[in-house]
Structures are given as structure tokens and as C-alpha cells.
Amino acid sequence: xxxxxxxxxxxxxxxxxxxxxxxxxxxxxxxxxxxxxxxxxxxxxxxxxxxxxxxxxxxxxxxxxxxxxxxxxxxxxxxxxxxxxxxxxxxxxxxxxxxxxxxxxxxxxxxxxxxxxxxxxxxxxxxxxxxxxxxxxxxxxxxxxxxxxxxxxxxxxxxxxxxxxxxxxxxxxxxxxxxxxxxxxxxxxxxxxxxxxxxxxxxxxxxxxxxxxxxxxxxxxxxxxxxxxxxxx
Amino acid sequence: xxxxxxxxxxxxxxxxxxxxxxxxxxxxxxxxxxxxxxxxxxxxxxxxxxxxxxxxxxxxxxxxxxxxxxxxxxxxxxxxxxxxxxxxxxxxxxxxxxxxxxxxxxxxxxxxxxxxxxxxxxxxxxxxxxxxxxxxxxxxxxxxxxxxxxxxxxxxxxxxxxxxxxxxxxxxxxxxxxxxxxxxxxxxxxxxxxxxxxxxxxxxxxxxxxxxxxxxxxxxxxxxxxxxxxxxx
Numbered sequence: 001x002x003x004x005x006x007x008x009x010x011x012x013x014x015x016x017x018x019x020x021x022x023x024x025x026x027x028x029x030x031x032x033x034x035x036x037x038x039x040x041x042x043x044x045x046x047x048x049x050x051x052x053x054x055x056x057x058x059x060x061x062x063x064x065x066x067x068x069x070x071x072x073x074x075x076x077x078x079x080x081x082x083x084x085x086x087x088x089x090x091x092x093x094x095x096x097x098x099x100x101x102x103x104x105x106x107x108x109x110x111x112x113x114x115x116x117x118x119x120x121x122x123x124x125x126x127x128x129x130x131x132x133x134x135x136x137x138x139x140x141x142x143x144x145x146x147x148x149x150x151x152x153x154x155x156x157x158x159x160x161x162x163x164x165x166x167x168x169x170x171x172x173x174x175x176x177x178x179x180x181x182x183x184x185x186x187x188x189x190x191x192x193x194x195x196x197x198x199x200x201x202x203x204x205x206x207x208x209x210x211x212x213x214x215x216x217x218x219x220x221x222x223x224x225x226x227x228x229x230x231x232x233x
Numbered sequence: 234x235x236x237x238x239x240x241x242x243x244x245x246x247x248x249x250x251x252x253x254x255x256x257x258x259x260x261x262x263x264x265x266x267x268x269x270x271x272x273x274x275x276x277x278x279x280x281x282x283x284x285x286x287x288x289x290x291x292x293x294x295x296x297x298x299x300x301x302x303x304x305x306x307x308x309x310x311x312x313x314x315x316x317x318x319x320x321x322x323x324x325x326x327x328x329x330x331x332x333x334x335x336x337x338x339x340x341x342x343x344x345x346x347x348x349x350x351x352x353x354x355x356x357x358x359x360x361x362x363x364x365x366x367x368x369x370x371x372x373x374x375x376x377x378x379x380x381x382x383x384x385x386x387x388x389x390x391x392x393x394x395x396x397x398x399x400x401x402x403x404x405x406x407x408x409x410x411x412x413x414x415x416x417x418x419x420x421x422x423x424x425x426x427x428x429x430x431x432x433x434x435x436x437x438x439x440x441x442x443x444x445x446x447x448x449x450x451x452x453x454x455x456x457x458x459x460x461x462x463x464x465x466x
Contacts, residue, residue: 060293064383079377086364086372127358131319139319144312150297 001195001229003170004108004222005161007179008119008129010098011199011219012105012138017096019045021088022123029080037074041123044070048122053183055157063149066122085124089131097136100220105141107223116164117145118177120154120184144168155179156188165194173212176229178222186213197225234428234462236403237341237455238379238394240412241352241362243331244432244452245338245371250329252278254321255356262313270307274356277303281355286416288390296382299355318357322364330369333453338374340456349397350378351410353387353417377401388412389421398427406445409462411455419446430458 009015019041026041027034048066051057057065064078067085071078108115119129126147133139146163148154155161165175172193179185180199189196195212203215206224214225242248252274259274260267281299284290290298297311300318304311342348352362359380366372379396381387388394398408405426412418413432422429428445436448439457447458 060385077377079375082360082363082378083367083372086360086367089364090368125358125360127315127319127360128364130315131322131361131364134316134319135323139316142312144310145315152293 001113001174001176001226003114003116003164003168003175004226005116005118005164005175005177005189005194006105006142006219006222007155007177007181007185008117008133010180011178011185012098012101012117013096013129013132013136014098017092018088018124018132021092022084025084025087025091026074026076026080029084030074030076032074040073041070044073045122049181052120052154053156055154059148059151059153059157062154063121063125070123081123085128089124089128092132094136096132097138098219100218102138102141104219104222105138107220108226109141111226113226114144114168114170115142116168117142117147118155118160118164118179119145119147121147121149125149155181155184156191158188158192161189161192161194176222176225178216178219178225195229197222234346234407234409234459236347236349236397236401236408237459238349238351238397238408238410238422238427239338239375239452239455240388240410240414240418241350241366243413244411244418245331245334245350246329246362246365246369247331250325251321251357251365254325255317258317258320258324259307259309259313262317263307263309265307273307274303277306278355282414282417285353285387286389288387292381292384292386292390295387296354296358303356314356318361322357322361325365327369329365330371331452333451335371335374337452337455338371340453341459342374344459346459347377347401347403348375349401350375350380351388351393351397351412352378352380354380354382358382388414388417389424391421391425394422394425394427409455409458411449411452411458428462430455 023037026037067081071081151163153159176195177189178197186196186198198215200215203217206216206221209215256270259270300314304314384396386392409428410422411430419429419431431448433448436450439449439454442448
């Protein structure tokens with residue numbers, strides 16, 4: 001194995017912390033009840049996740065489209081959505097970093113492997129996610145970040161997984177991607193010819209579930225998976 | 234007049250404050266002398282400004298291209314440039330807000346006009362500039378922001394000036410743009426059929442320099458220009 005690619009949201013950072021912070025800011029900017037905002041965000045999120053799984057929608061407009069959909073559902077302006085995202089990015093605390101995230105990144109880096117981040121975007125740009133990874137001390141372990149709104153592709157599209165491989169001259173079979181969303185992360189990685197690791201909080205321990213696939217209960221599981229692959233090789 | 238569009242850098246925010254902060258972070262991340270970093274940034278900036286004035290270069294890659302050019306000239310990785318931009322965005326203080334910026338925005342807003350921001354990008358994304366406008370209390374006066382990396386066009390391209398007009402259903406002759414860069418801001422606005430205001434620090438007072446154009450010594454000059462236009466109309 002030469003390269004390990006990490007999903008960000010619910011793999012390294014807790015998306016609920018970010019969504020809650022953004023809902024607070026949206027309700028302040030709009031002067032409306034936070035419960036309605038949260039409901040609107042959940043509904044929009046589910047709709048977009050379904051669209052992405054089917055890889056419908058223009059990748060070059062994926063971020064703007066998600067912001068527009070949320071603004072429309074909440075009856076507000078797209079700029080208000082963007083302002084709330086900016087404020088949330090500035091205001092969230094370090095509880096946003098998931099347990100084991102730093103240990104996982106550090107462990108992979110220590111093995112001498114290339115560490116990348118391959119993330120989809122929704123409601124806020126990849127640049128804000130990069131800023132959060134920097135703010136909370138994770139960027140020091142990451143060699144390169146690839147976000148959907150900068151690559152003009154999104155997971156599970158093969159182009160999205162291909163970008164880090166191309167950048168570092170690594171073959172699909174020498175790379176592994178870990179993430180929490182089965183369709184986007186696990187199936188997407190396998191379809192791109194890479195190894196895949198699915199974070200399934202209900203899994204009891206790292207377990208092989210496919211010729212090139214594993215499930216793990218949390219992100220630190222990547223370290224055990226790498227050991228398992230190494231034993232075989 | 235119905236709409237006033239503001240350039241950001243050296244119109245509302247001081248670009249030297251941001252470039253200095255970024256140079257500090259680059260020199261820390263790279264472990265090199267800050268003088269060399271600053272020289273590299275100035276050289277890259279001049280090269281890009283020339284390219285933009287000629288509207289050569291792919292608008293969809295304008296930001297990434299500027300980061301790549303800087304990384305290459307400094308002999309570092311593009312991710313280091315992006316990390317330095319993230320850190321600078323978090324670290325700059327409110328000295329970044331130019332004198333008169335708040336007064337100008339507030340004054341225009343009080344006249345009941347639509348206020349937009351129309352900004353080019355270089356080294357960091359428009360989303361970071363939006364975050365700075367939010368952080369320093371200017372977004373409350375701004376109805377909508379248009380950044381080159383989100384619009385996929387840049388000043389002086391007419392498409393860039395057309396975007397706010399289209400969004401708010403305003404005719405070019407009912408809109409005015411103010412900025413400090415003659416080719417990008419002033420000539421670009423006039424060529425798009427809008428009114429233009431050039432911030433020329435050497436100008437002594439607001440002065441008409443074209444059928445639809447003025448020069449002003451600083452951003453607050455927009456208020457006097459609007460009065461002048463109103464008297465005529």
C-alpha cells in the first residue's frame with residue numbers, strides 16, 4: 001500500500017457539530033426558529049445524498065446547487081446560507097474533531113504512506129473544511145486535500161478517486177480509501193479499483209467484507225486494516 | 234442608480250495585510266526566509282495581473298493556477314500555499330479593513346441601493362474573502378458577493394460584471410462599480426456598459442474622467458459620486 005485517502009465528514013470531523021453551528025447562525029441571520037432550520041437542513045441533506053449516490057447533477061455546480069436548494073427550502077437568500085457557513089467555520093470548537101482521527105492520521109503518516117483527504121462538499125466549500133483541518137491541527141499529517149468543488153467531480157464518481165492517484169502516480173491497487181458513507185466512500189473506492197474501508201459504527205471489530213474491502217467500527221480501524229493487508233502481502 | 238458593486242482588495246480590505254500574513258505562514262511552513270517568500274509573491278502577483286488584463290487563462294482554473302504558479306516559484310507544494318492562505322485568513326486582525334470601507338458600504342445601503350461585491354481571486358478562494366468580510370462586520374451591508382472562482386469568470390471580463398446585473402435584474406446603465414485597478418475595475422465596468430469609479434490615491438477629490446466614469450481618492454468617494462450623478466439625473 002502506498003496511499004491512504006480519508007473522507008472528512010463523519011470520518012475525521014463530526015458533521016453534526018458543523019451543521020448545528022450553521023443552524024444556529026442561520027436562525028440568527030434569518031430571525032427564525034432553529035427547529036425549522038434544522039429540519040430544512042436534514043431534508044436538503046437527504047435529498048442531495050440521494051442525488052449524489054445516483055451521480056446526477058453537474059459536478060461544477062454541486063456546491064452552489066446545495067446552497068441554492070437549502071436557501072429555497074428555508075425561504076432565504078443564498079448569501080445568507082453562505083454567511084452562516086462562514087460564521088460556523090469561525091465559531092465551531094475542537095469537539096468537531098472525532099475521537100481517533102488524529103491517531104489514525106498520525107499512525108498512517110508514521111508508516112511512511114502518502115496521506116490524502118478526498119471529500120464531497122455540501123452547504124460550505126472544501127476550502128472551509130481545509131481551514132477547519134488546519135485550525136484543529138490535522139493538516140500537519142495530510143499531504144494533499146481533494147475537495148469536490150475544486151476537482152469538479154464528487155464521490156462516488158471514479159474521476160474523484162482518480163485525482164489523488166494521478167497526482168501521486170499511484171496505481172488503484174496500491175491505494176485505500178476510508179469513509180463512513182457506503183455508496184460514496186466504500187462502493188466508490190472499490191469501483192475505482194482501490195481498496196475500501198467502510199466505517200460502520202455497528203461493526204464490532206475490523207472485518208473483511210470484500211476481496212478489497214473491510215468494515216471497521218471507527219477511523220482508527222484503518223491501522224489494523226493496513227496490518228492485515230500487510231500480513232497477506 | 235440601482236446597484237453599487239464594490240471590488241474587495243485595496244477597495245474594502247488591505248491586500249498587503251493579507252499578503253504579509255500569508256508570507257509569514259508560508260515562511261513558517263516552508264522553513265525559509267520571509268524576504269524570499271515576499272519577493273516570490275510580488276513577482277507572481279504581477280505576472281497574474283498582466284495575464285488577467287489580457288483575459289488570457291482559463292477562468293475555471295484561475296485560482297488553482299495562481300496557487301500553482303506561486304508554489305512552483307517558491308519551490309513548494311500547492312497544499313502548502315493553500316494551508317498558508319487558511320492560516321492567514323484565521324490570523325489577520327481588523328487592520329485589514331481599509332479606512333472608510335464601512336462608511337462607504339453603510340452610506341450606499343442607507344440610500345436603498347443594492348450592494349454587491351465583485352472580486353477577483355488570487356492565492357486564496359473567494360470564500361476566504363467572504364469569511365473576512367463576515368469576520369470584520371462588513372457583510373451586514375452587502376446583499377450578494379460574486380467571486381471569480383465561483384462565477385467562473387474574472388474582471389475585466391464582461392461576464393463577471395454581468396452576473397450581479399442578471400441576478401438583480403438591473404440594466405448596466407443603472408449600476409456602478411468601484412475599484413482600485415484601472416484595467417480590471419474601471420475599464421472593465423465601462424466596457425460592460427456600467428458606470429465606473431476608479432480609486433486613485435493621487436486624485437485630490439472626486440472628478441469626472443469619462444462620460445460614465447469618475448476617479449476618487451478613496452472608497453468613500455462613491456458617496457459623492459452618487460450625489461453628482463443624482464444632481465444630473
